[in-house]
Amino acid sequence: MDYYKRANELKEDTIEIRRYLHKNAEVGLDLPNTVEYVMKQLKEYGIQPQLCGHGVTATIGKGKPVILLRADMDALPITELSGEEFACTSGNMHACGHDIHTAMLLIAARMLKEDENHLHGIVKLMFQNAEEIFKGANDMIEHVILDNPRPDAAMA
Known part of the structure; x- marks a missing residue:
């Protein structure tokens, strides 16, 4: 697969996902709507997600x-004043780009699943909450994100 070409083909999907997440920003450890959305997207791509702690x-x-x-x-708990049609009105805001990080990993997951027969090994996905308050990674580590299977390398 030409991943660059496929990513360009999925550009509008990436934008749609990012704007949905941006409009529905949640903060902290418990992100019920975000988690549900991520799991739904993964299932639509033919991937079987699991909860890992709160992630x-x-x-x-x-x-x-x-x-x-x-x-x-x-x-973050910041009131958005952008005036964009996809602005969050809950008093929260994706001011640090986590909405696009999640959108990009979802699209990467979609492409990897489409090309799964050509993969040499496993790609383990980690959708982490509570990064801003330094609790999400520990929560997922406590719930064995680094086991079954254990990663040989990690990238964010």
Whole structure:
């Protein structure tokens, strides 16, 4: 697969996901709507997600090595004044780009699943909450994100 070409083909999907997440920003450890949305998207791509603490994980492929890809999902408690049609009105805002991080990992997951037969190993997905308050990674580590399968490398 030409991943660059496919990513360009999915540009509008990426924008749609990002704007949905931006408009529905949630903060902290408990992100019920965001988690539900991420799990729904993954299932639509044919991926079986699981909760990992308060976050979401899934795997694509089989064998070794295991590469973990991570995206943060939480927002900040900031009132958005952008006036954009997709602005969040709940008093929260994705001011640090976590909405696009999550959108990009969802689209990457979609492409990897489409090309799964050509993967040499496993890609483990990590959709982390509470990055802004330094609790999400520990929560997912306590719920064994680094096991079954254990990553050989990780990227965010």
